Amino acid sequence: MRKPIRKAVFPVAGLGTRFLPATKAIPKEMLPIIDRPLIQYAVDEAREAGIEQLIFVTGRGKTAIVEHFDTAFELEATMADRGKVLDILAATRIQPGNLVAVRQQVPLGLGHAIWCARAIVGEEPFAIFLPDELMIGAPGCMKQMVEAYNQVGGNLISVLEVPEDEVSSYGVIAPGAKVSASLTEVTGLVEKPKREDAPSNLIISGRYILQPEVMRTLECQEKGAGGEIQLTDAMARMIGTQPFHAVTFAGKRYDCGSKIGFVEATLALALDRPDMADETRAMAKRLLGL
Template structure:
């Protein structure tokens, strides 16, 4: 393969996205005993719907859900609900509210992660469906709100530079020890930075930057082969960060600084924050929610 051919191979269009949704959601028990955490609603849309909508905006066609036991509700959410739709139609109700839940036949694929062995292992479980194409990864716990969406910004950047990309956000220096952090290289543009290394939860004084990895990725299919032989890392699990770090230097690797907002919906406080923030942006709710907040704060 010539250099030119290899470069073009690293710029194939992004058509597929992997959603690792096999986690047990133990931080939200007992709510998640029978309901997947990805189906918990932020106002009136389940968390997974926000990620799927973001993927569609970015032009992604095939959605790959890596699931586990008790996760069938996620797939059913994107299925056709004949009884519900017939009932709504008979009552003269508008069915357009269900449009985002409809996925074309064949565009949703599921694969099972039988044993919880970490994010890297979950992504590896989708290797046969990803094949030899670059693909996106969405961590639904990370709710990314912006116009355009985070993945749309990343796909636009990918169309410029190809290779591998991760989304990052700037945080105060005192917070870096809680996240994966990039070691930045050359600045390509205001939002695009070369990545020369990845450090997981560094001490503040040792952090190479204050740019944290924020739950969106575009990776080349070679990462699957790296994960194939990946040894267990932090927590005794196969870590995606470790696999990405091994690829740096052999392929282009960049970070896209997201210009919108991130909510950590894997934590209860972050979940509540996201609910309030999005409610305050809705004309049908904002005034009522502000009044509720004032009343509660006055008590």
């Protein structure tokens, strides 16, 4: 019987240098897309998928992320005294014991960040969320992946189809047999291939379900590109030893690690909200001179 996906790792120790000076004192994961910080979207997606325990791999200056999911007694008491509804804060409350923070003291890469959570993950399969990748869908990306996991087990990564002239900017899968319209066997991973060498146009996006054996692979993993311990290298070593599949995400991805992607996500989500869509559309037309 397959173990359920109960735990998720959120690597949030990065410095956010592309958003300086805004991120000098505020974690980039706390920058808001409209009225929710970026990390909140990832956590909401995790909880929708049935994730019970959230594991934040943090660094210095990242305590605001953990505090965001704590109970703010003063704020709630003040709001209650003024007759304000507290429902808006419900998603920021995590049950006691369901949030764990561990430190990545040295920035040695994504693979190293995941390895830092090994003691909390234990011998269970687990999910990984890269909060910079804002995935919007119904159901959410991780819920789609958990449904696929319940079908095939093993390791899964989320992928998106992009135009062939964009593949050189991403990690790309080498596809094997099709299991279904959205589920494909993975036979290899290629990092930023030339267009003519790319085995597919399915790029790796920031959601994973991995078996605990990846931690032992990361334990012995040598440094790869950029002098860092790469998660992609560890996953590639597991292909062929365990089932490995890609789930083509039915939804939209916004790269909020870039300024343009962040602006695009804000505009797209505002246009999708009934309370903001009309005014946002009118504002955009004014700015464009339409």
